[in-house]
Amino acid sequence: MTMKEGEAPFVGDIVLEGSRIARIGPQLGEEADEVIHAEGMLAMPGLVNAHQHSPMSLLRGFSDDLKLMDWLNRKMLPAEARMTPEDVYWGAKLAMSEMIRSGTTAFADMYIHMNEIALAVQEAGMRASLTRGLVFLENDGGRRMREALDLAEKWHGGAEGRITVMIGPHAPYTCPPEPLREAIGLAERLKLPIHVHLAETKEEVAVLREKYGRTPTEYLHETGLFERVHVLLAHAVHLSERDIGLLAGMRGGIAHNPVSNLKLGCGIAPVSSMTGQGLVVGLGTDGAGSATTLDLFEEIKAAAWLQKLGREDPTALPALEALRMVTIGGAELLGIADKVGTLEPGKQADLLLVDLNKPHLRPVHSLESLLAYSANGADVDTTIVAGKVLMRNRRLLTLDEDEILRQASVRAARLVAGL
Ligand SMILES: CSC[C@H]1O[C@@H](n2cnc3c(O)ncnc32)[C@H](O)[C@@H]1O
Numbered sequence: 001m002t003m004k005e006g007e008a009p010f011v012g013d014i015v016l017e018g019s020r021i022a023r024i025g026p027q028l029g030e031e032a033d034e035v036i037h038a039e040g041m042l043a044m045p046g047l048v049n050a051h052q053h054s055p056m057s058l059l060r061g062f063s064d065d066l067k068l069m070d071w072l073n074r075k076m077l078p079a080e081a082r083m084t085p086e087d088v089y090w091g092a093k094l095a096m097s098e099m100i101r102s103g104t105t106a107f108a109d110m111y112i113h114m115n116e117i118a119l120a121v122q123e124a125g126m127r128a129s130l131t132r133g134l135v136f137l138e139n140d141g142g143r144r145m146r147e148a149l150d151l152a153e154k155w156h157g158g159a160e161g162r163i164t165v166m167i168g169p170h171a172p173y174t175c176p177p178e179p180l181r182e183a184i185g186l187a188e189r190l191k192l193p194i195h196v197h198l199a200e201t202k203e204e205v206a207v208l209r210e211k212y213g214r215t216p217t218e219y220l221h222e223t224g225l226f227e228r229v230h231v232l233l234a235h236a237v238h239l240s241e242r243d244i245g246l247l248a249g250m251r252g253g254i255a256h257n258p259v260s261n262l263k264l265g266c267g268i269a270p271v272s273s274m275t276g277q278g279l280v281v282g283l284g285t286d287g288a289g290s291a292t293t294l295d296l297f298e299e300i301k302a303a304a305w306l307q308k309l310g311r312e313d314p315t316a317l318p319a320l321e322a323l324r325m326v327t328i329g330g331a332e333l334l335g336i337a338d339k340v341g342t343l344e345p346g347k348q349a350d351l352l353l354v355d356l357n358k359p360h361l362r363p364v365h366s367l368e369s370l371l372a373y374s375a376n377g378a379d380v381d382t383t384i385v386a387g388k389v390l391m392r393n394r395r396l397l398t399l400d401e402d403e404i405l406r407q408a409s410v411r412a413a414r415l416v417a418g419l
């Protein structure tokens with residue numbers, strides 16, 4: 001399944017040369033140095049997680065069933081204040097083990113100690129867009145901006161081009177006008193995209209109304225942001241029709257995080273209205289500290305079901321559209337759609353083999369329905385990024401999973417002790 005617009009699934013071969021797809025088509029039957037026989041399997045583009053906080057895998061299940069602000073202020077921020085660069089490194093590796101196992105090949109990450117995440121990405125062999133999250137409520141904003149700049153200088157284009165960097169003002173409610181303008185200015189100067197949370201809860205909308213007399217979207221729009229740079233907006237749950245109009249024509253788009261939104265009771269993002277206005281939508285998990293899973297197959301289902309339920313219309317967000325969101329949609333949000341997101345000659349070989357030899361994946365009336373509504377991450381047999389096999393026959397080849405699990409248990413226990 002190439003995910004190229006209008007191209008039907010076919011039985012065939014994919015020939016890789018180096019990091020790229022050289023040829024793809026029905027039964028090419030070419031000689032090769034190495035052959036993966038994939039009878040009964042389906043090849044598709046790697047999944048793109050368009051928004052998350054990878055080291056929060058260490059906080060999975062530590063604090064559930066709370067409102068967003070209580071969860072963040074009372075639980076996550078105190079645990080994060082204890083995180084060392086080494087904790088972040090091992091938390092990111094834990095997340096990457098889960099992502100590779102469930103077919104994610106690229107992800108957009110916003111967090112702290114980003115140098116350690118970059119090292120982990122380099123070693124794991126994944127593709128990532130990395131962002132130093134910028135919260136400006138305390139007075140060390142200058143140090144954070146310097147860290148964002150250092151990250152860009154050291155890692156943009158790094159790991160053989162698999163790493164790119166964005167500038168990350170965290171959210172309208174944590175970024176007053178002056179530092180927000182500085183962050184946007186930095187992005188413009190470095191020609192980098194912006195990655196920012198937007199309008200996740202009704203409370204956020206009320207806070208912005210009280211502080212600035214504007215919706216969160218109006219607040220960002222007023223800076224000229226959407227005309228100036230490529231923007232990755234995470235969540236965008238509470239947007240009015242007018243807000244959606246303000247985003248029309250933007251470069252970048254929206255990372256929809258349906259499982260996180262469901263679990264935190266945030267609301268249903270107006271995804272169908274956004275796509276109706278021509279906005280690009282991708283899918284993200286958010287951190288495992290809120291969503292508890294990094295399996296994008298869960299997000300595909302949740303995204304489709306939420307739109308169908310919210311609009312009381314089973315035709316809303318059909319299977320193929322959800323699959324396009326999690327592949328080429330995410331690639332567009334990360335600014336790498338020229339490299340990945342579809343299977344076609346010349347693009348990077350970022351792809352998965354999904355094992356269809358399972359009772360819950362038979363019979364094959366519709367591959368797109370099976371993938372969107374019946375498959376899960378454990379059905380992924382093989383994950384390949386830039387032509388390198390990261391998982392084969394469900395065995396991780398670039399990560400030491402036993403060591404990662406050991407490090408994660410010890411470090412997670414220390415982070416949450418007494419909180
Ligand atoms: C400063 S790094 C990023 C920062 O974001 C926090 N975070 C995680 N999930 C969410 C969410 O759903 N909304 C807002 N902020 C979130 C994370 O804990 C880090 O502190």
Ligand SMILES: [Zn+2]
Binds near residue numbers: 051286287
């Ligand atoms: Zn987030």
